Amino acid sequence: MSTTVRWGIIGAGNIARKFAAGIRHAVGAELLGVGSRAREKAEAFGEELSIPRRYGSYEDLAADGDVDAVYVATPHPMHKACAVLCLSAGKAVLCEKPLTTNAAEAREVVDAARRAGVFCMEGMWTRFLPAIVRMRELLAEGAVGEVRMITADFGFHTEWNPEGRLLNPHLAGGGLLDVGVYPISLASMLFGTPRRVTGLAHLGATGVDEQAGIILAYDGGRIAVIATAIRTTTPQDAWILGTEGRIRLHAPWWSSTKITLHRRGEEEKIELPLVGNGYNYEVEEVGRCLAEGLIESPTMPLDESISIMETTDRLRAQWGLKYPME
Numbered sequence: 001m002s003t004t005v006r007w008g009i010i011g012a013g014n015i016a017r018k019f020a021a022g023i024r025h026a027v028g029a030e031l032l033g034v035g036s037r038a039r040e041k042a043e044a045f046g047e048e049l050s051i052p053r054r055y056g057s058y059e060d061l062a063a064d065g066d067v068d069a070v071y072v073a074t075p076h077p078m079h080k081a082c083a084v085l086c087l088s089a090g091k092a093v094l095c096e097k098p099l100t101t102n103a104a105e106a107r108e109v110v111d112a113a114r115r116a117g118v119f120c121m122e123g124m125w126t127r128f129l130p131a132i133v134r135m136r137e138l139l140a141e142g143a144v145g146e147v148r149m150i151t152a153d154f155g156f157h158t159e160w161n162p163e164g165r166l167l168n169p170h171l172a173g174g175g176l177l178d179v180g181v182y183p184i185s186l187a188s189m190l191f192g193t194p195r196r197v198t199g200l201a202h203l204g205a206t207g208v209d210e211q212a213g214i215i216l217a218y219d220g221g222r223i224a225v226i227a228t229a230i231r232t233t234t235p236q237d238a239w240i241l242g243t244e245g246r247i248r249l250h251a252p253w254w255s256s257t258k259i260t261l262h263r264r265g266e267e268e269k270i271e272l273p274l275v276g277n278g279y280n281y282e283v284e285e286v287g288r289c290l291a292e293g294l295i296e297s298p299t300m301p302l303d304e305s306i307s308i309m310e311t312t313d314r315l316r317a318q319w320g321l322k323y324p325m326e
């Protein structure tokens with residue numbers, strides 16, 4: 001593999017467009033191709049975003065020997081098949097969050113990656129942003145003492161469109177898998193796998209969770225309190241609460257450029273601007289891992305992605321939310 005990672009995108013949709021803009025700011029990455037279910041769509045997307053190679057199927061992209069890594073940007077229920085297709089073809093995979101729709105599918109993807117000995121990572125891009133990196137450094141230095149509690153929310157208002165990805169059960173719609181996965185992942189990063197999982201959700205007219213309150217409890221009494229919504233905008237803040245202080249990740253916390261450290265009655269504001277739109281950092285993480293010969297990222301390990309899907313499975317079981325394809 002050359003030192004520049006040559007990327008392909010699967011699924012010419014909403015997030016793929018942002019990723020294609022972000023990757024331009026990543027060091028050591030080149031956007032080579034885009035694959036769509038429809039040739040004309042791939043052509044139009046490639047034209048708009050100056051992507052040289054365009055494929056009329058995902059299989060054609062996976063078969064291109066010049067592509068090193070593939071970014072899977074399809075709705076959640078298609079992640080597994082797209083990821084396995086690319087891993088089987090020997091392509092490194094960066095798969096959009098959540099890794100899959102449920103833990104059983106996540107295990108299939110992880111098995112495929114490990115069997116092939118090929119790199120795979122869930123695209124939890126937030127973890128690689130300067131604000132989160134700095135927050136972790138502060139926590140490691142003991143800046144807030146022992147972390148005891150996290151409060152985080154991710155809710156936004158989407159217009160009513162029962163066919164669209166967010167509300168459509170056939171596309172694994174609902175707030176939990178779309179946005180709830182961010183605060184769950186934040187809590188997982190700091191606290192590990194929860195011992196107890198509970199929550200209440202409002203399942204709307206299409207049967208998916210439109211909003212929910214979630215509590216995750218960990219060993220030693222640590223707790224994460226989470227709100228998630230796709231029809232209601234929440235403050236979009238996250239707080240990391242310790243025995244000797246607290247850190248605020250300012251809204252929108254998953255792409256925050258500002259944190260405030262509160263301790264000993266004082267406030268320290270730290271500005272951490274993004275280079276690019278933020279999606280470039282996860283691209284660089286993949287490049288770093290590939291250069292080091294790693295098949296998973298130490299910052300977003302595959303077993304952790306499975307554990308996060310187990311948490312969302314447990315919540316959905318409580319809510320009676322099963323998707324038609326499950």
Ligand SMILES: NC(=O)c1ccc[n+]([C@@H]2O[C@H](COP(=O)([O-])OP(=O)(O)OC[C@H]3O[C@@H](n4cnc5c(N)ncnc54)[C@H](OP(=O)(O)O)[C@@H]3O)[C@@H](O)[C@H]2O)c1
Nearest residue numbers: 011012013014015016036037073074075076096097098165
């Ligand atoms: N990291 C982030 O900030 C972020 C933000 C938004 C979404 N996401 C994640 O990215 C994924 C895609 O979200 P999105 O908003 O980009 O979705 P989207 O625009 O609705 O769909 C993405 C693309 O998936 C392909 N696709 C394949 N099978 C499909 C099917 N049965 N129905 C509809 N589309 C299908 C289509 O591409 P072709 O027609 O070209 O094949 C479509 O354009 C989700 O898993 C979501 O969680 C991440």
